[in-house]
Amino acid sequence: MNSKIRIAIAGYGNLGRGVESALDRAPDMELVGVFTRRDPGKLIIQSTGVPVYPLDRVAEFVDAVDVLILCGGSKADLPEQGPQLAALFNTVDSFDTHAKVPEYFAAVDAAAQSGQRVAVISVGWDPGLFSINRLYGEAILPEGATYTFWGKGLSQGHSDAVRRVPGVAGAVQYTIPSPEAIEKVRSGTRPVLETREKHVRECHVVLEAGADANAVREAIVTMPDYFADYDTTVNFITAQELARDHGAMPHGGFVIRSGTTGTDSAQIMEFGLKLGSNPEFTASVLVAYARAAYRLRQQGAVGAMSVLDIAPGLLSPKSAAELRKELL
């Protein structure tokens, strides 16, 4: 039976590699190509036998690809690629600039409508699974408050900020949910918490030779926007420790809805993730939604949508009857 869903990847960084790996575990899908802006001849990919093409030839493959998974970044790549590629292919992307979602949705929707394609935007865990859980919480418990915590996770932006401090040779920064804040929220007391009260920041820093540790620490913890408003700890480590202990990309977090029903019944809904690899998990979500995008197009759907518009059952390779029997 040659009816596997034909998937291609646009952009081969951590996320693209994660998609490639997730497709290995999807019995109903196959990777038919990788598109890159780099020199295709120099790109070493994990899968054997999968062709690599320059991204600017992607339009030649409109009939050979069922869903194109966009693995570029939200800052520079997707605002341009998203609309362009949604005019040609069914697409799935992980656009995660929350404030620009309405604008991005409109651009992608216009393109997908013009090309009669389905485009699923902002797929992953936040936006993505966390959004779904914020929605379930608010819809089921209208009287209540929603709390989103992030971490423990490596923050690329904050790690970069630490690396720019004079005297720093290398660094990583983890955002960590405050245990006290989580306990308060879980108890149902519904505290009012700013983001900085919900999270602490932990830096692991390698000093340059001769750098002054106290000056570096002071420069970090007082840095406006990034650290000044947070409870920040700075640990000094060796370059060897940085390489050995901080190479993974863990992340995670919680969405908690604390609500009231009836006269006075406390109800708590909580969704949490503990991710060994953030890009691999995001990629796994993208692959499941690529399946949904394919099916929705088969059913006649057209245009942009988000995870909030997609029924859970469309993510599974199983039939609706199997799902009712096995999982309901």
Place this chain on the structure above:
Amino acid sequence: MNSKIRIAIAGYGNLGRGVESALDRAPDMELVGVFTRRDPGKLIIQSTGVPVYPLDRVAEFVDAVDVLILCGGSKADLPEQGPQLAALFNTVDSFDTHAKVPEYFAAVDAAAQSGQRVAVISVGWDPGLFSINRLYGEAILPEGATYTFWGKGLSQGHSDAVRRVPGVAGAVQYTIPSPEAIEKVRSGTRPVLETREKHVRECHVVLEAGADANAVREAIVTMPDYFADYDTTVNFITAQELARDHGAMPHGGFVIRSGTTGTDSAQIMEFGLKLGSNPEFTASVLVAYARAAYRLRQQGAVGAMSVLDIAPGLLSPKSAAELRKELL
């Protein structure tokens, strides 16, 4: 604007009262009637001005009700009422006999198709939100294992079994997830666990005058099917304590997916509920899905479906654009 969704309730027990209360918090819905098999004149309902009718007159109201929420039990009421009423109304129910779901679905689907109605079956938290989370876990992390824990919660069936033991004047039984089992699962080790290894049972018993406590305890902990295979504790309390401390109907539990991506990255997804009132929470889920049932019918859908077939966004009174802006 007189465009509220007109809801009626069939069956006025704990669940029906919970629906009535949840509707108070739904700005876009109104309760237009309660149907009962009891004498309508003798039924005292919470809302003022809402008419109560005998259930056998429900067919007179097909044009006055947008969605009928079925609040009867899965054992005796729904197998009969579900198909009957789905032929006349859009319905939502909490059918929870897992093993009979395919059969029940088929009967309700045939009725809803014949009457051109939408019927959402098995709505609540298990089946319901837990089913959705089992599905997300398995679809996103195909390599892995799913664990469902229930409790801490009052089990009606087990409480009844304890009350039948000679010498028992009153009793409640709580099912409690085993903390050791939860920790094992959260650690990502993926243990193989039977239901009895995942849960412990806690009984609070009021003795009849002159009853032998040791004999009662022995009769409970050795009871086949109900307790013999579990780690069971029996506490003896007074009738006053039973009334004072055990009148609520708490419940909850967890669905945990422990999976692997890439070569060896551990990924954990967890959904949990801590419910002060089980029937009120289930009722709140029913009300959100009643909104979805109404919209689906407006969009032209017909037939039976489950929570797995319904996009999250349909549960919210907000528009898709508002949801993208506020929650995505």
